[in-house]
Amino acid sequence: MVLQRIFRAVIMGPPGSGKGTVSARITKTFGLKHISSGDILRTNINAKTELGLLMKSCIDQGQLVPDDVMCRLILSDLRAMGQSSWLLDGFPRTVFQAEALDDAYSMDTVINLNVPFHTIKQRLTSRWTHLPSGRVYNVDFNPPKVLGLDDVTGEPLVQRDDDTPDTVTRRLKAYETQTEPVLEYYRSKGVLQIFSGTETNKIWPHVEAFLHRKLSSVKQKVA
Secondary structure, eight states: OOOSSOOEEEEEOOTTSSHHHHHHHHHHHHOOEEEEHHHHHHHHHHTTOHHHHHHHHHHHTTOOOOHHHHHHHHHHHHHHTOSOOEEEESOOOSHHHHHHHHHHOOOSEEEEEEOOHHHHHHHHHTEEEETTTTEEEETTTBOOSSTTBOTTTOOBOBOOGGGSHHHHHHHHHHHHHHHHHHHHHHHHHTOEEEEEOSOHHHHHHHHHHHHHHHHHHHHHHHO
16 A cells, blocks of 8 residues: 555554554555564664663663653654654653654554453463574464474473563553553544454454555545
């Protein structure tokens, strides 16, 4: 799909909500550039930039990266992209960040994936990983041939600390506490669009149809 004018969107959703899959489908179907705050963070940390070193020291001490540092980092990347259409993933996470983004750019829409926590918990706690290769199995829908062992090497699978039930519950609660005010902020602006469900493949057609409608109305405004 060829865009007639610049289109900018944010995608939100808790870890394990299928955000990565939906983002990839949006960028492929609509030609938006996918901008992941996590990728930008990692790139800066690995490149040992001034902001990267600052963020690494925060992360190493178990602290959240300060809002102003995150804003400087993401906004400088967005500015470097010039007049592009993009889908922003992982930012903003606080109202301060949302306001800073609004000051710089006008958001066309904010997509929120609303997946029940018990579904996400089941999804994430069913994940087992072969650490040397990074192969991931899910005991519910992509199980290994032999329970607990990697299909290729026969080596044992482990459950990452991130995927243990206690950690997943903690992460989901932290996400909810942090992002609820951001959703409320975008709701008050009239740009929030919520998609609810338990399966990514069933949520996606609704997201796709919404964006087709949204982008065709954008074209008409331009015309």
